[in-house]
Amino acid sequence: MAWKRIKASLPPGRHYFSGNEAVAEGAISAGCRFYAGYPITPSSEIMERMAHRLGQTGGVFVQMEDELSSISAVTGASWAGAKAMTATSGPGFSLMMEGIGYAAFTETPCVIVDIQRAGPSTGQATRVGSGDIMQAKWGSHGDYQIIVLSPWSVQEMYEQTIQAFNLAERYRVPTFLMGEEAVGHLRENLEIEPWVRVFDRKKATGRPPFEAKSPRQIPPMPSFGEGERLLVTGSTHDGLGIRRTDDPKVHARLIERINDKILLNKPTIVDVDGFFLDDARVAVLCYGFTARSSLSAVKGLREEGYRVGFMRLKTLWPFPHENVGELSERVERIFVPEMNRGQVGGEAMKSSQCEIISFCQTNGEVIRPEVIRKELMRLL
Amino acid sequence: MVRAMEQYLRPGIPTTPFCPGCGHGILLGLILRAIHGLDIDMREMLFVSGIGCAAWIPSPHFNADTLHTTHGRAIAFATGAKLYNPKLRVMVISGDGDLFSIGGNHLIHAARRDIDLKVICANNMIYGMTGGQVASTTPRGFTTSTTPLGNPDRPFDLCKLVEAAGGRYVARYSVTQPLALMESIKKALFLEGFSFIEVLSPCVPQFGSKNLMESAPKIIEWLMEKCIPREKAEGLSREELNGKIITGEWGDV
Numbered sequence: 274m275a276w277k278r279i280k281a282s283l284p285p286g287r288h289y290f291s292g293n294e295a296v297a298e299g300a301i302s303a304g305c306r307f308y309a310g311y312p313i314t315p316s317s318e319i320m321e322r323m324a325h326r327l328g329q330t331g332g333v334f335v336q337m338e339d340e341l342s343s344i345s346a347v348t349g350a351s352w353a354g355a356k357a358m359t360a361t362s363g364p365g366f367s368l369m370m371e372g373i374g375y376a377a378f379t380e381t382p383c384v385i386v387d388i389q390r391a392g393p394s395t396g397q398a399t400r401v402g403s404g405d406i407m408q409a410k411w412g413s414h415g416d417y418q419i420i421v422l423s424p425w426s427v428q429e430m431y432e433q434t435i436q437a438f439n440l441a442e443r444y445r446v447p448t449f450l451m452g453e454e455a456v457g458h459l460r461e462n463l464e465i466e467p468w469v470r471v472f473d474r475k476k477a478t479g480r481p482p483f484e485a486k487s488p489r490q491i492p493p494m495p496s497f498g499e500g501e502r503l504l505v506t507g508s509t510h511d512g513l514g515i516r517r518t519d520d521p522k523v524h525a526r527l528i529e530r531i532n533d534k535i536l537l538n539k540p541t542i543v544d545v546d547g548f549f550l551d552d553a554r555v556a557v558l559c560y561g562f563t564a565r566s567s568l569s570a571v572k573g574l575r576e577e578g579y580r581v582g583f584m585r586l587k588t589l590w591p592f593p594h595e596n597v598g599e600l601s602e603r604v605e606r607i608f609v610p611e612m613n614r615g616q617v618g619g620e621a622m623k624s625s626q627c628e629i630i631s632f633c634q635t636n637g638e639v640i641r642p643e644v645i646r647k648e649l650m651r652l653l
Numbered sequence: 654m655v656r657a658m659e660q661y662l663r664p665g666i667p668t669t670p671f672c673p674g675c676g677h678g679i680l681l682g683l684i685l686r687a688i689h690g691l692d693i694d695m696r697e698m699l700f701v702s703g704i705g706c707a708a709w710i711p712s713p714h715f716n717a718d719t720l721h722t723t724h725g726r727a728i729a730f731a732t733g734a735k736l737y738n739p740k741l742r743v744m745v746i747s748g749d750g751d752l753f754s755i756g757g758n759h760l761i762h763a764a765r766r767d768i769d770l771k772v773i774c775a776n777n778m779i780y781g782m783t784g785g786q787v788a789s790t791t792p793r794g795f796t797t798s799t800t801p802l803g804n805p806d807r808p809f810d811l812c813k814l815v816e817a818a819g820g821r822y823v824a825r826y827s828v829t830q831p832l833a834l835m836e837s838i839k840k841a842l843f844l845e846g847f848s849f850i851e852v853l854s855p856c857v858p859q860f861g862s863k864n865l866m867e868s869a870p871k872i873i874e875w876l877m878e879k880c881i882p883r884e885k886a887e888g889l890s891r892e893e894l895n896g897k898i899i900t901g902e903w904g905d906v
Contacts, residue, residue, distance in 0.1 A: 307737050333736045338762040342729035345722065345759075349701070349733030352720060353741065357733070375723050497718040497734055498741050500696045502663070504713050506721035515666075515713050516721070 275443070275475050278468045279304065282326070285467040292430040292456040293360075295463050296386055297322035299434025300358055302469045305384070306332035307355035309346035311339055311365060314398045315454040316388035319360040340365035344372030344385070351381045352505060354496035356438055360386035362454075364395060366405055367412070373447055374413030375507045380483065380492070380531065382441035382474055384434070386450045388457040391637040400637030401454040403561055403612040409449050410590045416528055418535035420448040420542060421590040423560040427461045433587070439472040440542060444535060445491050451589065453612065455562040455639050484512025488533035535591055544587040545596045549575055553582025555652050556604045558597065558621060558629075560586040562639055563610050569642035570649060579653050589617065594624035601625040606652055608632065610640050661685040661695060663716045670709055674861070674869030676828035676854030680775055681710045683831055684746070687838035699734055699741045703727035703751035706782050707775035707854075710746045725756030728763045731770050742842070743769070749776040749790040753809055757789075764818035764847045771841045772849045774811060777856035785859030792896075796863045811851045816903050821846035823903040827853035827880045829873055830900060837902065844905060853880065853898065 282301035290298070296319050300308075308323040320336070327334040333350070337343040343359045350357040361369060366387045376383055387409065391402035409421045420440050422433040433450055441448040477493035482503065485492045492512075495501040504514030509524045517523040535542065549571060550556060559567040564585040571583045584600055586593055601607060607625060609618035610632040618631030632648050634640045662685075671677045688695065696718075700711035704724035712721040718741075722730045727745050735743045745752075752760050752774045763770060779797060780786040787797040787804050790811065794803045816823045822844050826834035834852060841848035855861065855872040866872040883901030886894060 307733065309733060335732065335736055337729065337732075338758050341726060342732070342759050342762070345726040345729035346733030346736070348722075349720065349730035349735075350737040351733075353699075353734040353738040355733075355737040357737070371723055372726070496738075497699045497720070498697070498738055501718070502696070502716055503718045504663075504721075505719065506712060507723055508721065 275472050277471055277473065279471055281465050281467060281469050283465045285465050288463045288465060289460060290427055290463045291318060291458055291460045292424070292427045292452060293318035293388065293458065294322050295427045295431040296360065296434045296450065296452070297326055299431040300384070300438070301326050301330060303356065303435040303438035303471050305356045305358050305438060306330065307347065307350040307357035308332070308359065309335045309337050309343045309350070309357070310359045310361065311337055311343050313362045313365045315390055315457050316360045316362045316386065318457070319386060319388070340368035341371060344369040344376070347383045348372060348376050348379070348381045351383050352497055356382070356442065358384040358386065360388065362388050362390045363392040363405055366408065370412040373419070374415060374417065376447040377413065377417040377419060377531065378507050379505050380445040380494070381447065382445050382494070383447050384437045384441055384450065385447060386434070386452065389451060389453045391635070397637040399454070401562070401612060401639055402635065402637065403453055403563070403616070405451065406589055406613065406616040409451055416532060418446065418532050419590060420444065420446055420535065421588065422448070422450050423586060423589050424450060424452050424456060425561055425564045425585065426456065427459055427463050430456060431463055435469055435471065442474045443472045443491065444538065445474065445494055446535060451561070453562045481512030483510055483514055483527070485530065485534070488530060489537045491534060539591050542588060542591060543593045543596070545593050546585040546587060548583045550582040550584065550600070550603070552580050553603070554580045554605050555649060556582040556584055556600055556607050557645070557649070558584050558586070558600070558607050558609045558617070560589060560617060563612060566640050566642040566645050567610060570645035573642070573646060574649060574653070581649055581653060586617070592620050597621045598624040598626065601627040606630055608649060608652060610634070610645050610648070612640060658685055658689060661688065661716055663713055666713050669714060671706065672858050674855060674857035674872065675706070676777070677707055677710055677775055679828040679831060680773070680852050680854060681714060683835045684710070684773065684838055687835050687842060690835070690839055691842055693742065693842065697740070697742050699743045701727045701731040701734070701743060701745045703747040703756060705748040705751045706777070707746060707748035708751060710775065725751055726759060727751065728756060728759040728770065728772065732763055732768050735768055735770060744771040744773065746773045746775070749774055749778065749811070750780050750788050753811060754789045760815070761818040764815050764820045764849070767819060767821060767846050769845055770847055772847070773838070774849070774851050775854045776811065776851050777854050777860055778808070779856055779860040781856045781859045785863060798863070812849070812903055815849040819847065820849045821905050822848040824849070825851040825853070825898070825900050827876050827900060828855070829877045829880065
C-alpha cells in the first residue's frame with residue numbers, strides 16, 4: 274500500500290502557531306525532506322522554520338538564488354526521490370511559472386505554497402490579497418492540470434499541507450497551497466493528532482514512467498540512482514520518456530492523459546464544506562481567509578432568521594463545478610466575496626444555473642464580516 | 654573499443670541529431686570514453702542538460718539517468734538532485750547560451766556553493782538551434798543573424814568567470830584537442846567540488862557559414878589556429894595573444 278501511518282512532527286495536543294509555522298510542521302509531518310526557496314514577504318517564516326526543522330530531521334534545505342532555481346531544484350530533488358517543496362508569494366510565484374509547467378509536464382510530485390499578497394507586481398508586500406488563484410491554474414503556457422488547496426485557518430495550513438503532499442504524490446502533480454498573508458501571519462491554536470496518514474509515490478521497476486493503462490491511473494515513478502536509466506524531459510515524450518517532438522498522436526495522447534488523470538479523479542480530489550444550505554435562498558460561496566468573515570456574517574444573519582447559506586471551497590482547482598452547479602439549482606443567488614477582481618466568481622459562472630454576484634475588494638485588507646453582512650442584506 | 658563503448662549508449666537510439674561538422678559528437682564520445690576510462694557504472698551517473706543542441710548530447714543518447722530540463726536551469730535542477738542524493742554522480746552538459754546567458758546566475762551560484770557538479774559547456778559561440786543568433790560568447794565583430802553588421806559586444810571569458818565565482822577545477826579545451834579534453838573530463842569526474850570545462854565546438858551551419866567558414870575543415874582549422882595552450886601563452890605579449898583562446902586548466906589541477 275502506498276498509504277502509511279507515521280508519527281506527527283510535533284507532540285500531540287494543543288499548540289499555538291502562526292499559519293506559516295504550521296505549514297512547515299505539516300510538511301515535516303508529511304515526510305517532506307527537501308526545501309529550496311528564496312526569501313519573500315509574507316512567506317519567509319515557512320522557509321526559516323524549514324531550515325531549522327530539516328536540520329533536525331536529516332533533510333536538505335537550500336536557499337537558492339531566485340525562485341526560478343528554487344522550483345527547479347525542487348523538481349530535481351523530487352526525481353532524486355524526495356518529497357520536496359518551496360514557498361513564495363506573488364512576485365516569486367510569477368517567476369516559478371516556467372518550472373511549474375515543467376513539473377506538470379514531467380508529472381513531478383511537489384508542493385508549492387503561495388502566501389498571497391496584494392499584487393500585481395511588487396504591490397503591497399505586507400498586505401493581503403487573493404489575486405493568484407487564476408495564475409495558479411493558468412500561469413504556465415500550454416494545457417495542464419494542477420491541484421490547488423485553499424486553507425482558512427492555522428489548523429488547515431497544517432492539515433492541507435499534509436494533504437497537498439499526499440495529493441502530489443498520489444497523482445504525480447504539482448500541488449499548491451494558496452494561503453493568504455492574513456492566514457500566514459495569523460496565530461491561533463493548532464491541534465496535533467499523534468498520527469498522520471501519508472501517501473508515498475508508487476514505484477515499479479521496468480515500467481514506463483510516463484504511460485498508464487487507463488486515463489485515471491497514475492504511472493509509477495522511479496527515482497534517479499535506482500538503475501532505471503530514466504529519461505525525463507520537458508519536451509513531448511512517449512511512455513519511456515523519449516522525445517517525440519513532431520508526432521501529433523504522441524503529443525495529443527500525453528496532453529489528454531496529464532489532464533484526464535486529474536479531471537477524471539475529481540471526486541476523490543475535490544473537497545468543499547457547507548453549512549445552512551438546506552433552505553437557503555442566498556448562498557455565500559467563499560474560500561481562504563474570506564470564508565472566516567463570510568461564516569461570521571452568515572451565522573449572524575441566520576440568528577436573525579434570514580435564509581442564507583454558506584459553501585466553502587477547500588479545493589479551488591480542479592474547480593468544484595459540480596458542487597457549484599448543484600448549489601445553484603437550490604438557491605436563488607450566489608454571492609462570491611473575494612480579495613481580487615472576481616477570479617472565483619467568474620469561474621463559478623461557468624457552472625451556475627443562478628445569478629452569481631461577485632463582491633471584490635482589492636485594497637490590501639481582509640473583507641470584514643460587517644461588509645459581507647451589509648452586502649448580503651441587499652440580496653435578502 | 655567501439656563495441657566496448659556501446660554499453661554506454663541507450664539501446665534503440667540509432668543516430669545523433671547533430672549537423673555535419675558539429676563538434677558535439679566528438680564531445681559525446683569523449684565523455685563516454687572518460688567514464689569508461691575511470692570504470693564508472695553508468696547507473697551511478699545522472700546527466701542533466703538544459704535546452705539547445707548541446708543539451709541533446711546526453712539525452713537521449715546516454716544509457717543512464719538523464720534529466721533534460723528547461724532553458725538555463727539545468728544547474729538548478731542538478732543542485733536539487735545532488736543535494737538530496739549525494740551518491741549520484743551528477744554531470745551537467747549544456748551550451749554556452751544555456752549555461753551563461755539565460756542560466757548565468759545559476760552557474761555562478763553553484764560555483765560559489767561548491768556543489769559537487771561536473772559542468773561541461775559546449776561552446777559553439779552562437780545560438781545554433783534557433784538559427785544563429787548572437788551569443789554572450791560570440792567574438793566581437795563576428796556576423797550572426799541578429800548582428801548583421803558584426804557583433805558590437807565583447808564575449809565572456811567563461812573560465813575566468815567560473816574561476817572568479819569559486820569553481821574548484823576549471824578548464825578549457827577544444828574538440829580539436831581530444832586527448833587533453835578527455836583527460837580533463839576524467840579529472841573533473843575524479844575531483845570533488847564544482848568542476849567546469851569549457852569545450853570549444855564548431856558549428857558549421859550557423860556560426861561558420863556566416864563568417865567565411867562554410868565547411869567543417871575550415872572552422873576546425875580556425876579553431877586549431879586560435880587555440881593556444883596555457884604554457885605557450887605565458888611567454889607571449891598582449892599583442893601576440895590578441896584573438897587567441899588560451900586552453901588548459903585553472904584552479905585545483
